[in-house]
């Protein structure tokens with residue numbers, strides 16, 4: 001997917017003015033935030049479980065080569081073929097090659113953010129394979145030619161009227177207005193696609209080294225259909241998604257759906273191992289697993305490694321006051337919210353996403369809900385540090401902060417300067433005690449007054465009090 | 469070097485301790501697990517109902533068809549469907565049901581399965597795919613009925629993995645956790661039951677195997 | 679107990695009254711309060727903009743001025759968080775300094791946290807009559823677990839009614855330089871906060887961080903609300919609410 005993160009600021013203005021989007025985003029609070037709160041307490045010792053989950057992910061990441069090789073050996077033993085892709089283009093080429101090898105004309109697909117990362121659909125269409133997205137949300141987006149705006153709830157930005165309009169237009173059926181009716185219509189339209197597809201494409205929430213399995217977490221059942229009915233199954237995922245054992249995945253499964261959608265467990269958790277067995281009435285004859293690097297390996301062993309713990313639950317964005325106000329599209333790439341503000345510059349180049357690490361108040365709402373305890377604000381701060389080193393910070397900002405720090409290190413001059421400034425600002429504040437304009441800081445004063453200082457600094461008054 | 473070798477070179481462990489890693493695999497230690505009340509059957513039924521499954525109890529296996537027929541009738545659903553081969557010999561006809569023992573096809577509206585085990589912690593059914601236990605039976609029809617023996621209800625997910633290891637060694641091609649009817653909340657985050665899989669799930673808990 | 683009070687740069691420049699209120703509260707609780715006069719800024723603006731070098735220099739300055747006290751108290755959760763949580767991070771590769779900063783951090787407290795958990799005064803010197811609502815600033819809340827403390831202190835003041843707003847723990851949109859760099863977004867966040875404040879009909883909004891309070895007051899006033907009073911918790915507890 002093309003990276004449009006550099007356009008962030010302009011997008012913010014557009015999104016803040018989009019009343020329909022604002023209405024749609026207001027549902028985040030009631031559905032996801034409150035939904036999570038309601039079920040997360042079911043976990044007996046949440047902090048202990050989060051610690052354990054973080055440790056499981058760290059164990060996997062600290063020895064990623066070991067676990068991936070073990071995974072590969074086990075998966076291969078069971079008849080799967082493991083492919084290694086360094087870039088998005090590699091994935092597209094590999095999957096197109098698999099399609100060609102098996103004479104695939106049509107493919108059904110369940111939700112996969114990694115495939116969004118690669119722009120796989122366009123690549124396959126280009127190679128003559130018809131791809132049908134089957135996750136309801138992704139199906140809607142495919143029909144509307146839009147990108148997902150959330151990693152768990154991809155069409156959170158649309159309301160049902162928009163979807164009614166869309167379905168009426170593309171399905172050429174009488175307009176449905178109820179949500180259940182819309183779902184039923186999509187089900188009936190998609191059923192034949194499931195039954196006739198040559199190839200199923202899915203993501204994988206986890207890879208299990210112990211058994212060589214891919215684990216897929218879904219609610220709609222499309223993930224099961226896509227991995228059961230077609231004769232070829234391709235699972236695409238990031239290299240970081242491996243975990244050692246089934247027990248490890250159990251701990252993560254306790255947290256993932258609760259953090260994501262406020263469910264104790266998703267409807268379906270499918271553990272897929274190898275190809276169909278002898279005498280099996282169903283299941284794919286060919287199982288391909290594509291492992292994507294795309295910059296992930298560069299985070300290993302460095303200060304950003306913790307980001308690779310991410311299990312893509314979306315809780316960080318659901319709880320982020322920035323995401324809550326602008327939605328996912330403003331971020332410009334596949335991954336929005338706090339995790340996206342870190343992954344986008346890391347995987348897509350800092351220069352292509354200069355705003356994202358800065359567009360956060362570092363309020364920490366994300367890190368307290370992250371099931372694998374990623375210190376997201378610390379990582380954002382770390383990226384800001386990188387920007388400073390790369391000379392990407394606006395000159396005015398670094399200059400001002402430099403002067404401020406220099407003054408702060410020289411208390412006497414600091415006292416003089418602040419003493420002057422507060423008097424001046426008090427004057428500007430007038431009788432009302434408010435500054436309506438802040439030269440050089442219009443970002444503040446375009447929307448807010450600035451309460452004028454009292455006119456004398458604390459240190460002056462304090463000294464006066466001590467030595468009257 | 470090919471892509472595989474280049475990626476592996478980039479992710480080479482800095483401090484590999486293969487003994488510790490081997491030990492972790494061999495012992496597969498459990499993380500913290502929730503306390504599950506000892507009445508597993510009751511807890512399972514409670515949790516399953518919470519996830520919108522329907523649960524009924526039968527004294528013995530031969531009573532299951534009658535209960536299933538009642539359920540279908542009550543919901544005004546068709547009295548025909550498919551089941552796993554192992555369940556072919558139940559007295560379906562006597563209960564007024566027309567049930568064929570074969571994998572489900574698109575038009576089948578009722579699919580009747582057993583279960584490998586069930587998990588009380590979440591009210592989840594665990595089904596293994598295989599020659600005699602096709603996965604499509606629990607997937608394509610609009611109604612999924614699962615016959616479960618209470619002695620196969622385990623407390624936690626970890627217990628289920630343990631049972632799987634003990635009885636199968638390695639997992640078969642598909643292991644499915646099923647926790648209620650398929651659903652979607654993609655449109656306006658409003659939960660709608662019945663997405664691409666079943667609209668309803670009936671769990672029949674059968675006390676004795678005869 | 680000898681307390682080193684760090685008033686913070688914002689209080690020093692903009693609302694010195696908060697500093698005096700803090701002194702009064704601490705003295706009323708039986709503490710000996712010292713205000714090192716060379717104090718300036720804790721270094722947070724630079725730190726959050728990615729300038730760790732600058733932050734380290736100011737951290738060392740802070741250490742030199744405050745290390746000798748029994749406790750260090752700040753009328754700000756975000757500056758206290760800077761010292762307790764982030765100073766040690768800045769020196770994680772320097773074991774010797776790290777030990778000193780960790781020791782410093784364990785003795786550093788946000789004002790209400792200190793009053794409630796350590797000083798435990800019998801009663802607050804001030805009186806306040808009426809309703810108020812409380813905004814939980816992010817750093818104090820998430821880095822220092824300051825939530826119950828101000829509420830407990832307010833509960834000890836007869837005449838105070840606390841009308842909780844919805845989402846009191848959601849960020850007000852201040853975020854230091856964020857409020858200038860992403861003004862529009864910051865303003866929208868402040869707007870949401872102001873709406874929740876006004877909805878309580880409390881008439882007074884209190885908080886523990888001047889940065890957030892300036893942001894909230896600035897938006898209220900721009901929206902034409904000149905009635906809602908915006909006060910620091912120290913001003914209320916000390917009865918300096920003017």
Ligand code: SF4
Nearest residue numbers: 310311313314316370
């Ligand atoms: S960063 Fe944490 S909260 Fe955000 S999606 Fe990843 S795992 Fe979930």
